[in-house]
Amino acid sequence: MTKIHSPCPVHPMMDTYLEHLLVVRGLSENSLAAYATDLREFSAFLKQKDFDLSEVSRQTLSLYLFHLRRKGLASRSLARHLSALRGFFSYLADEGLADSDPAEFLENPKLPRKLPELLTIKEMATVLAQPDLSTKLGFRDRTMLELLYAAGLRVSELVQMKPFDFDPQVGVLRIFGKGSKERLIPIHYAAQEFLQNYLQSWRGQFKPVQDAVFLNRSGKGLTRQAVWKAIKRHALTAGITRNVSPHTFRHSFATHLLEGGADLRTVQLLLGHADIAATEIYTHVQAGRLVQIHRQHHPRSNM
Numbered sequence: 001m002t003k004i005h006s007p008c009p010v011h012p013m014m015d016t017y018l019e020h021l022l023v024v025r026g027l028s029e030n031s032l033a034a035y036a037t038d039l040r041e042f043s044a045f046l047k048q049k050d051f052d053l054s055e056v057s058r059q060t061l062s063l064y065l066f067h068l069r070r071k072g073l074a075s076r077s078l079a080r081h082l083s084a085l086r087g088f089f090s091y092l093a094d095e096g097l098a099d100s101d102p103a104e105f106l107e108n109p110k111l112p113r114k115l116p117e118l119l120t121i122k123e124m125a126t127v128l129a130q131p132d133l134s135t136k137l138g139f140r141d142r143t144m145l146e147l148l149y150a151a152g153l154r155v156s157e158l159v160q161m162k163p164f165d166f167d168p169q170v171g172v173l174r175i176f177g178k179g180s181k182e183r184l185i186p187i188h189y190a191a192q193e194f195l196q197n198y199l200q201s202w203r204g205q206f207k208p209v210q211d212a213v214f215l216n217r218s219g220k221g222l223t224r225q226a227v228w229k230a231i232k233r234h235a236l237t238a239g240i241t242r243n244v245s246p247h248t249f250r251h252s253f254a255t256h257l258l259e260g261g262a263d264l265r266t267v268q269l270l271l272g273h274a275d276i277a278a279t280e281i282y283t284h285v286q287a288g289r290l291v292q293i294h295r296q297h298h299p300r301s302n303m
Contacts (some may be wrong), residue, residue, distance in 0.1 A: 028178065042081070058103075061103055086104075123240060129238075140206075152249075161214070183269070195213075254282050
């Protein structure tokens with residue numbers, strides 16, 4: 001079982017909640033660590049103010065959020081802390097460990113609706129063309145880039161892929177996303193060919209010691225940091241100095257699909273978003289396409 005290592009102890013009820021997230025909800029190790037960090041900080045705040053967990057009220061939580069804002073936390077970070085507290089207190093109420101849920105009616109801080117960094121279709125093609133296909137590292141990198149763009153994968157999903165997660169007969173990837181939720185993603189023929197070629201002819205050259213698709217020189221699975229560095233390197237070689245990351249590929253995948261005519265619900269399923277609200281950041285793309293269609297086809301647009 002995953003252990004949550006912390007420099008200071010978390011409240012026993014918080015430990016119970018973290019175990020619930022691990023065992024029942026199946027959260028990933030990274031998500032679990034994030035929850036533990038946020039709850040640990042809240043526990044330290046209660047100790048500093050000499051508050052008992054059983055006495056926490058809506059006013060206590062408002063005071064805590066004010067405390068975080070004074071530390072300079074942005075709205076998105078505040079929303080993450082509030083999400084952790086909401087989940088925790090909702091769990092206590094549901095399990096009968098608390099009489100009420102003090103976080104139930106707290107309002108979320110307003111988040112900026114800013115679309116993350118994107119690459120144009122031309123820029124994407126230029127980045128994809130950078131790895132040297134005559135070397136094992138170059139062919140590995142090209143295959144990684146193709147999959148990130150073809151399937152809109154999170155970097156954690158990419159590094160966790162196993163060889164048998166690809167079905168070459170139908171050209172589909174089996175991906176395990178947040179909370180170990182499984183989804184099937186079709187990929188185009190070029191990505192299929194790169195992945196099949198890599199698995200058959202190149203992966204063995206890394207002398208695998210782990211069952212990951214993408215390996216480092218020692219035959220172990222690549223880390224998220226290694227993927228990020230590879231993408232940054234190839235983007236710079238392509239002459240792109242903006243901040244390009246694995247998530248840039250994911251956002252470009254979604255945006256280019258919508259620009260090509262895909263509907264928001266389809267993109268939601270492909271990205272593995274549990275709530276379509278997470279996909280709605282791309283609605284401006286769909287709205288722009290509707291304006292274009294309207295101008296092209298409405299009989300009075302050209303009058």
